[in-house]
Amino acid sequence: MLPVRSLVRITALAAAVALVASGCAIQITSRPDASIGSDTMLIAADTGSPTLTRNFNPFLTNARTATPYIYEPLVVINNLDGAQHPWLASRVAQPDAKTVAYTIRTGVKWSDGKAFTPADVAFTFALLKKYPTLDTTGVWQYIQSVTTSGDVVTVHLKSADAPAAAIISQVLIVPQHIWKNVAKPTTFLNPNPVGTGPYKLGNFYPQQYSLDKNHLYWQANKVAAEHLILPGVNTQLDVVTKGYDWAYSFISDVKGTWLKANGDNSYWFPPGGTIVLYPNLTKAPFNNLDFRQGLSLALDRKAIGDSAAEGYEQQAGQNGLLLPAQNDLLDPSLPNKGIISQNTQAALAAFAKAGYTRKGGKLVDASGTQATLSLMTANGYTDWLRAVQAIQKELGTIGISVKVTQPQPAAYQLALQNGDFDLALGGFGGTGSLYQDFNVALSSSFVQPVGKAAPSNFERFSDKTTDQLLAEFRGTTDPATQKQLGYQLQQVVYEKLPFLSIYYGGSWGLYNTEKFTGWPTASNPYASPKNYGSTPLLIFTHLKKATAKAASN
Numbered sequence: 001m002l003p004v005r006s007l008v009r010i011t012a013l014a015a016a017v018a019l020v021a022s023g024c025a026i027q028i029t030s031r032p033d034a035s036i037g038s039d040t041m042l043i044a045a046d047t048g049s050p051t052l053t054r055n056f057n058p059f060l061t062n063a064r065t066a067t068p069y070i071y072e073p074l075v076v077i078n079n080l081d082g083a084q085h086p087w088l089a090s091r092v093a094q095p096d097a098k099t100v101a102y103t104i105r106t107g108v109k110w111s112d113g114k115a116f117t118p119a120d121v122a123f124t125f126a127l128l129k130k131y132p133t134l135d136t137t138g139v140w141q142y143i144q145s146v147t148t149s150g151d152v153v154t155v156h157l158k159s160a161d162a163p164a165a166a167i168i169s170q171v172l173i174v175p176q177h178i179w180k181n182v183a184k185p186t187t188f189l190n191p192n193p194v195g196t197g198p199y200k201l202g203n204f205y206p207q208q209y210s211l212d213k214n215h216l217y218w219q220a221n222k223v224a225a226e227h228l229i230l231p232g233v234n235t236q237l238d239v240v241t242k243g244y245d246w247a248y249s250f251i252s253d254v255k256g257t258w259l260k261a262n263g264d265n266s267y268w269f270p271p272g273g274t275i276v277l278y279p280n281l282t283k284a285p286f287n288n289l290d291f292r293q294g295l296s297l298a299l300d301r302k303a304i305g306d307s308a309a310e311g312y313e314q315q316a317g318q319n320g321l322l323l324p325a326q327n328d329l330l331d332p333s334l335p336n337k338g339i340i341s342q343n344t345q346a347a348l349a350a351f352a353k354a355g356y357t358r359k360g361g362k363l364v365d366a367s368g369t370q371a372t373l374s375l376m377t378a379n380g381y382t383d384w385l386r387a388v389q390a391i392q393k394e395l396g397t398i399g400i401s402v403k404v405t406q407p408q409p410a411a412y413q414l415a416l417q418n419g420d421f422d423l424a425l426g427g428f429g430g431t432g433s434l435y436q437d438f439n440v441a442l443s444s445s446f447v448q449p450v451g452k453a454a455p456s457n458f459e460r461f462s463d464k465t466t467d468q469l470l471a472e473f474r475g476t477t478d479p480a481t482q483k484q485l486g487y488q489l490q491q492v493v494y495e496k497l498p499f500l501s502i503y504y505g506g507s508w509g510l511y512n513t514e515k516f517t518g519w520p521t522a523s524n525p526y527a528s529p530k531n532y533g534s535t536p537l538l539i540f541t542h543l544k545k546a547t548a549k550a551a552s553n
Contacts, residue, residue, distance in 0.1 A: 036229065036243070037226075037227070038545075039225065039226040039227060039515075039545070040226065040227040040228070040515075041225040041227070041228050041229070041246060041515070041516065042242070042243060042245050042246075043228055043230050043244070043245065043246045043247070043531055044230075044231070044234035044238075044239050044244050044246070044248070044249065044531075045066065045230055045234075045246075045248065045531040045532060046064055046065040046209075046230045046232060046234075047065075047233070047234070048206065048207070048233060050232075051207065051232060052204075052205075052206055052207070052208070052209060052232040054189060054191045054209075055189040055190070055191075056070065056189070056191065056193040056201065057188055057189055057190040058070075058071045058174065059127075059128070059131075059134035059135075059136060059172075059185070061136055063190075064209070065230070065532050066199070066209070066230055067172075068172060068197070068532070068534045068537070069197055069198065069199045069211060069536060069537075069540070070111075070193045070197045070200060070201070070211070071172040071173065071193070071195040071196070071197055072173065072195065072196050072197045072534070072537060073087055073088065073170045073172055073173065073534050074087060074121070074168075074169045074171070074173070075092060075166075075170065076170075076534050076535070076537050076538055077166060077433075077534075078432060078527050078528070078535075078538065079272075079431060079432035079528055079535065080271075080272075080322060080325040080326075080432065080507075080525055080527070080528050081322075081325040081326055081328075081432065081525070082326070082432040082433055083432075084166070084169070086105075087105075087537070088104065088105055088116070088121070088173055088196065089102040089103060089104060089169070090104070090105040090106075091103040092165065094165060094477045096160075096477065097160035097161060097162040097475050097476060097477055098156065098157045098159065098160050098161070099154060100155040100165045100168060101152055101153075101154045101155075102152065102153045102155070102169075103152050104116075104117070104118040104151050104152070105218065106151065107218060108196055109196070109216045109218070110175050110177075110194050110195065110196055110216075111194050111195055111196070111197075111200045111214045111217075112175075112194045114177055116173075116175075118148050118151055118152070118153050119176055120173055120174070120175055120176045121148075121153045122147075122153055123174075123176035123179070124171060124172075124173045124174050124176075124179075125139070125143070125155070125171070126146070127174070127179060128171070129143075131185055131186050134185060134186060137167055137170065137171065138167075139164075139167060139168045139171060141158075142158060142161055142164040142168065143155055143156070143157060143158065143168065144156045144157060144158045155168055159474075160474055160475040161474045162473075162474060162475070162476060162477045162482075163433060163435035163439075163473065163474060166432075166433045167436070173196070174195075175194055178194055191204075195214075196217070197214065197537065198213065198214055198217045198219065198220075198537070198540050198541065199211035199212065199228060199540075200214045202227065207231065207232050207233070208229060208230060208232055209230055210227055210229050210230070211227065211228040211230070212227055213225065213227070219541050222541040222542075223540055223543075224540075224543045224544050224545045225516060225540065225543065234247065236249060236251055239251070239258075240257050240258055240261045243512070244510070244512065245511065245512045245515060245516065246511050246531055247510040247531070248508055248509060248529065249508050249510060250383065250506065250508045252310060253310070254267050254269075254312070254510075258510055264513045264514040265510070265511075265512050266510075266511055266512070266513060266519070266521075267508075267509060267510050267511070268507075268509045268511075268520065268521050268522060268529050269312045269313065269507065269509065270325065270506070270509075270522065270525065270528065270529070271313065271316075271322045271323070271325070271504035271506065271507070272322075272430050272504075272505055272506055272528060272530070273322070273427045273428060273429050273430030273504070273505045274316045274320070274322070274427070274428045274430075274501050274502075274503075274505065275305075275316070275387065275425065275426075275428075275501075275502050275503050275505045276316075276426055276427070276428045276499040276500060276502060277295075277391070277424070277425060277426075277500040277502060278421075278423065278424045278425075278459040278499050279292055279295070279422075279423055279459055279497075279499070279500070280419055280421055280422055280423070280424075280459065280460070281459050281460050281461055281498070282419055282460050283422065285355075285356070285371070286423070288354045289497065290350050290351070290353035290354035291351065291354035291356070292497040292500070293350035293353075294348070294350035294351035294354060294356070295347075295395070295423075296318070296340055296347075296497055296500050297340065297343045297344075297347035298342065298344065298347040298394060298398045298400075299342060299391065299395075299500070300342040300394060301315040301316070301340065301342075301501075301502050301503060302314075302503075303390060304390040304391060304394070304502055304503060305387075305502060307387065307389075308383045308384065308386045308387035308390070308503065309383055309503065309504075309505075309506060312506055313505065313506050314504055315339060315502075315503050316501040316502060316503050316504050317334070317336075317337045317338030317339045317501060318338045318340050318494045318497070318500070318501050319331070319334055319338035319490045319493060319494060320429060320434075320441075320489070320490055320501070321338075321429075321490070322429060322430065322504065323337065325525060329483065330490070331486070331487035331490045333487070333491075334490060334491075334494055338490070338493075338501075342394075344398060347398060351363060358398070358399045361399055362399045363398060363400050364399075370399070370400075370401055371399070371401070372402075372403075373395075373400065373402055373403070373422040373423055374402075374403045374404075374405050374421065374422045374423070375391060375392060375402050375405070375422070375423045375424070376404075376405045376406075376412065376415060376416075376421045376422075376423070376424040376425070377404070377405075377406055377412070377424070377425045378406070378407065378409045378412040378413075379407060379408050379409065379412070380408075380409065381409075384425050385404075385406065388425055389404065391425075392404055412424075414453070416458045417453040417454050417455070418450065418451055418452065418453055419449075419454070419458070419460060420450070420451075424458070426458065428499060428501070430505075434486050434489075435470070435473050435474075435482070435486075438470065438486075438489045439470050440455075440457065441456065441459075441461070441498065441499065442457065442463070442466050442470065442492065442493075442498060443457060443466075444457070444461070444462040444464075444466075444467050445467075447460045447461075448460075459498055461496075461498035461499075463492070465492075466489070466492050466496075469485055469488050469489055469492070470489075472485055473489075507528045507529055507530050508529075509528070509529020509530065510529075511529065513546060514546060515545065515546055516543045516544065516546060517543065517545075517546045518542045518543045518544045519539070519542075519543070520539065520542075526538060526542060
């Protein structure tokens with residue numbers, strides 16, 4: 001289940017207006033700004049409302065998108081497969097499920113030339129404890145205390161919770177020598193950021209800003225781009241025609257628009273999460289497993305996904321994983337990797353077990369009342385709207401009357417949290433952590449009464465066996481044991497259908513190889529192609545300046 005912010009980000013980008021008219025009616029070509037040098041990258045990542053605010057406080061949710069290009073975490077995680085890359089920590093050890101020991105990297109400097117030390121790490125965690133509103137990822141719900149000894153910073157947890165390390169490790173670290181003098185860090189906009197990252201702030205204007213390479217960076221020899229330019233307005237037409245080097249956006253007919261505009265343009269749309277149907281398990285008939293089985297078997301997931309994402313994304317298996325990135329975590333006993341095919345006769349048999357039969361083209365209960373439900377999606381998410389319309393049609397074919405509702409995104413989110421829905425299309429997973437993905441979706445600790453906002457587990461699934469599996473996962477640091485527990489959690493998703501996996505939601509990566517090569521691809525999936533969060537740190541340190549030969553190909 002995606003956090004609210006991530007959910008909105010993915011779907012808002014996917015819902016961007018398509019270039020249908022341009023792609024079909026006129027010839028699109030890219031005409032880059034000649035004043036932008038070969039060492040400079042033009043990135044569509046940030047958005048002004050309508051202008052940009054100079055906010056680089058890494059603990060405020062409305063900070064500029066490029067803030068994590070300046071500040072770094074202890075560990076960077078590839079959210080496609082969960083691979084953890086030691087970053088400001090050179091080593092991470094978990095001697096037991098209640099302890100995380102970070103060996104802090106030596107030889108690192110802040111962009112103002114001061115040495116980065118373990119004291120900066122300890123100070124950052126203390127800052128988040130003192131000002132809970134800055135603790136946006138909630139690390140202090142797990143932490144008991146933080147101690148320092150030499151180069152090692154040790155985080156002591158309140159209880160056995162080995163997977164919490166992945167969340168704690170991603171806190172962005174700030175310099176003590178600057179932030180100790182900040183009087184009001186909860187409102188501090190940090191207009192002149194000093195970080196350890198590959199870039200530092202260059203020019204800032206209300207319409208765009210630039211970053212310059214930090215030549216004191218501890219991996220400076222791996223950073224190819226000397227300058228980054230981030231405009232505050234990035235229409236899809238701009239992205240296609242103005243020579244952008246990197247964008248994160250769904251573009252309709254990407255081959256006829258983005259690829260056709262420039263021979264050096266390319267794209268990669270790997271799964272970034274799963275689009276699922278959440279049934280409200282507090283309501284009949286959705287609290288009946290047989291009815292949910294009927295719904296599941298009635299759906300042609302491939303057709304739904306093809307309609308929603310224009311064929312760019314694959315049908316998702318009923319397993320809770322992102323495949324193929326997480327193939328090594330897949331339970332081998334799941335039939336067909338958890339893929340469920342449409343089977344009308346099997347669906348009707350399942351509905352019959354739930355007390356529903358088809359008469360006169362309608363699916364009715366024992367009293368003859370037709371099965372009727374509402375299906376909610378967020379207004380403005382055009383790909384999701386196509387998905388729910390396809391679902392409406394398929395369930396209508398089997399005899400269920402479906403009413404589609406489209407509240408505005410904020411109202412949609414509130415209804416989802418309050419349990420005010422029958423079926424809702426939503427997002428699941430994509431954190432890179434199998435445990436975190438399953439925990440937020442399945443743990444009964446998140447269940448709230450209908451009418452009271454639940455932070456996650458919107459379907460309100462509650463199962464003691466599942467809770468025990470999650471507890472055992474938290475209590476072990478052994479990868480083999482965690483893998484076996486992951487298998488059992490996949491079986492829960494497959495057999496009990498707490499949600500219905502439909503298709504993968506894409507990570508909409510667009511990039512140009514004329515100036516820089518080494519972008520993540522299906523054959524080299526070292527990172528998601530997204531240009532927000534800490535993921536770009538993996539990309540900036542992988543890219544190379546294109547050779548003259550490569551640039552001409």
